[in-house]
Amino acid sequence: MEDISMDTLQQLSKQFISLPKDEKFRFYTDKILPIVADRLHQQLTQHLSYNKKKPYTSLVTILSHNIHPTLLAITSIRPQHCVIFYTSEKSKALKKLLDILAPLSIHIETIELDRINHHDNIAIIDHHLKKFKTHYPPVLCDITAGKKIISTNIGIIAYNLKIDIAYIDSRNEYIEGGIPQPGGEVLYIQDPKGIIQFEANQLNKLRIGYNAETSTISFQADIGNRSHNLQHKTIKPNEKETISHSLHNFYDCINASILYQDDGLHNELKRLQNVITGLLFTKDIKSFLKKNIFSNPHLVIDEEVSSIPWELVLQQYNIALPIIRIPNRNREFQESQPNFKSKSIALIIGSGQGIDNFDSFVNQLKLSLSKHKEANLKTFDASDANKLKLFFAEHNHTPFEIIIYYGHAIFGSDHSTTGLLCKDNSIFSIEDCEVFESAPCKCMIINACQSARGNIFEKNSFAYAALKAGVDTYIGTHFFLESQRSFLFIKAFLQQVLQNSSYLEAFNCSLQALEKEYGANDISLYNYIYYGG
Incomplete structure (x- = not known):
């Protein structure tokens, strides 16, 4: 299929908004949805081929009054057999859906369910899922609608x-009547290995995986x-031991150079x-990165290889x-998705022992935040780890939008010795990150030394612990962090966020502020890590 640019989808979206109400349904069905479905189908096909998996022979789905989620699921998956569950009040919607699907070579079976008797x-x-799993595998169940x-x-x-199991959602706002902003559609599929996502707005991605069973790194x-x-x-x-030991020594040398401002850091x-x-690199990845312009890549990485400073490694390409x-x-x-109050911020003050001008920086940060009326600030002195955990637990009913930690972080050999250092030296x-799971x-933002560091080939990352607990965006560091740079970063970041910039835009502005002050080759530019969207 000819590739349709995002500009085309945006133009179609503008046309859609300007159309009379009675023309919108047909326009989205005829013009927009097929483009989105083709993009999702292409990505799904590539994923299945790459992983040597069979295409889905059967799709089981459910219908709501808005037929577009079901229509998008069917035309994206393109099964040979499709079961559509519906209830009696959706009969008109079902007829409309079947009319649109008539030209496709899909064997469709419609099953009416009771509106009330859910036991039956x-x-x-259960009967139909077992039947199709036995006779027409593999099967995918779409639970988006209904x-x-x-x-x-x-x-x-x-x-x-x-x-x-499949689910279709949108990364952007919905335009009207449950129709997503064109290009924001995302198809999620959960298989035995985890959740895979396919996006209509395709991003450049470099996937770096680690298989613990076979001890292989894949690209x-x-x-x-x-x-x-x-x-x-x-x-x-x-x-394994040689590589792990070598990287550990490099981190020690780099940290020492940062601490003592050694000229040998470069x-x-x-x-x-x-x-x-x-x-660690294969011959193919080296060749690919040399020959291709790989702009604005998103790194999709397993925890076991997240400790590598990929930002620094990719800089040479x-x-x-x-x-x-x-x-x-x-x-x-x-x-889980919390109902947080907009711009509610928790400023956590940890151990600042030995950090130059620590109290002064904290006071300046508080003053800066207090000037913004929209910033609902809550400051907490982390005197010990138990009290910090209790503080987070007490705010589960009104979760924060942003949590900022300022102080020391510590990286240890296991889960109990890696985390945030409180004022009594407890961790x-x-x-303890399980406390975030409910909200x-x-x-x-963990504005501290080594707050996103991990052990290669192991799962021992505070960043991943927070992300696993449901945090959307996590910002931390690989190495030691010099105090003046840390303050400049967090000050620039918050200034942008409080002006309604996205977290990524604010992160980029913070890097620009560091580059302007300390130069394009400063280690702080490659020290900070951004996890998120």
Whole structure:
């Protein structure tokens, strides 16, 4: 299919808004939805091919009064067989849907469910899912539309039968009548390995995965409509310890250079780049990054390889900052969405022992935030880890939009010794991040040394612990953090956020402020990490 640019979708969106109400349904159905469906289908097909999985033979879905979610699911998946559950009041919508789908070569079976008797509905759903799993596998269940109780029952039964589950949502606002902003549509599929997402607005992605069972690092690049398999590298058992020890030593040397403002820092960073590309990169990824212009990539990475300073490594291939990291999501990740008060901010003051002008910086930060009436600020002195955990628990009913930690962070050898250092030297650790699960904040900034560091080949990252608990955006650091730079970063970030910039825009402005003050090669530009969207 000819590629349709995002500009075209935006133009169609503007046309849609300006149309009379009675013309909008047909316009979206005929002009917009097919483009979105083609994009999602292409990405799904590539994913299945890359992972050597069969296309879905059967799709089970449910209908609501708005037929577009069901229509988009069917035309994106393009199964051979489709089961459409519906209730009697959706009969007109069903006829409209079937008329649109008539030209397609899909065997469609419609099953009427009772509006009230959900006990019988469960038996009917269970029967048909088992039937199609037996005779027409593999099966995918779409739970986007329909009554919540019915779609929930479909999801539960599918999960118990080990059938993959799909859901269509939008990253952007909905225009009218449940129709998403064109280009914002996202198809989520949960399979036994985790949740995969496919986006109508395709992003350049570099996927770096780690398979613990086979000890392999894999690389894949997604550019536009194409995916590039850049092979994998198997790490031998004796190599693991060598690589881990080598990276640990590099971190120690870089931290020492930052602490003592050593002129040899630049050479250490170059050596680190060479070691990582030499020991971990495949021949294909090196060749690909040299030959292709890979602009604004999103790094989709597993926790076991998140400790690598990829921002620094990719700099040698002229990949510019900022680089957005996206955790490779699996069932460890929470999906809860809080009802936070806009611009509610928690400023957590941790241990500042040995940090130059720490109290002065804290007071300036408080003063700066107090000048913004829209900033609902709550300050908390983290005297000990238990009190900090209690503070977060007490605010679960009114979660914060932004949590800022200012002070020391500590990186240890396990979950209990990695986290935020409180004033009594106790640690709010990876294990304590479970407190965020019921009401995670939207953005967490841990403006402290090594606050996003981890161990290669292991799951020992405070950043990932927060992200798994449901935090949307996490900002932290790889290495030691010099105090003047840390204050400049957080001051610039908050100034932008309070002017209604996005977190990514604010992050980029903070990097620009650091570059303006300290130069384009300053380590702080590659020290800060951004996880989010």
